Amino acid sequence: MSKKLFKTKTTSKKSGKKSSKTPSQARNDILTCLNEIIDPFTDKDKDTVWAHFDSHCAYCDDFIERKSRNGHMDHLISKKDNGLNHISNRVLACNICNGDHKRDSAWEDFILTRKGNSKDHKERISKIKGWVSTQTLTDEEVNKLKSLRSKASELSKDVISVLDKKIEELRKLK
Numbered sequence: 001m002s003k004k005l006f007k008t009k010t011t012s013k014k015s016g017k018k019s020s021k022t023p024s025q026a027r028n029d030i031l032t033c034l035n036e037i038i039d040p041f042t043d044k045d046k047d048t049v050w051a052h053f054d055s056h057c058a059y060c061d062d063f064i065e066r067k068s069r070n071g072h073m074d075h076l077i078s079k080k081d082n083g084l085n086h087i088s089n090r091v092l093a094c095n096i097c098n099g100d101h102k103r104d105s106a107w108e109d110f111i112l113t114r115k116g117n118s119k120d121h122k123e124r125i126s127k128i129k130g131w132v133s134t135q136t137l138t139d140e141e142v143n144k145l146k147s148l149r150s151k152a153s154e155l156s157k158d159v160i161s162v163l164d165k166k167i168e169e170l171r172k173l174k
């Protein structure tokens, strides 16, 4: 077999760079994958978000060309803070806001850090609140999703412990 077949993005030990997919990213992907089964965000949802925000970033109001791939389906409440994937928790965000928002907690406060005056900020906040209110789940639906997500989190721990064992087995063969 040619050497090329085995060429991966993994760099040499010397350079110390990380491979394209580390075990820790794989662990995160497992939980994301399980969560998406019970709490999906569909392509149709994506179209609905683009249409509602009329191709403008919900946070800074910049126009985003859909083809540019600079538009992101940002989580208002982050996944880290147990925010749902559901459309009621998603808004259109530009590259920059999507990146910056991850370092911030409350989206209302985050908007105040974006360009524009206080009237602009207020308008954006009320637009998002209006959006969330049209997509809201009932308390019962929210509770069901939350309980399924905690089940998914439990299951992911089982899968990750198997993954870790297999990684160890494989490393010993090197």
Ligand SMILES: [Zn+2]
Pocket (backbone or CB within 6 Å): 057, 058, 059, 060, 061, 062, 093, 094, 095, 096, 097, 098
């Ligand atoms: Zn933005």
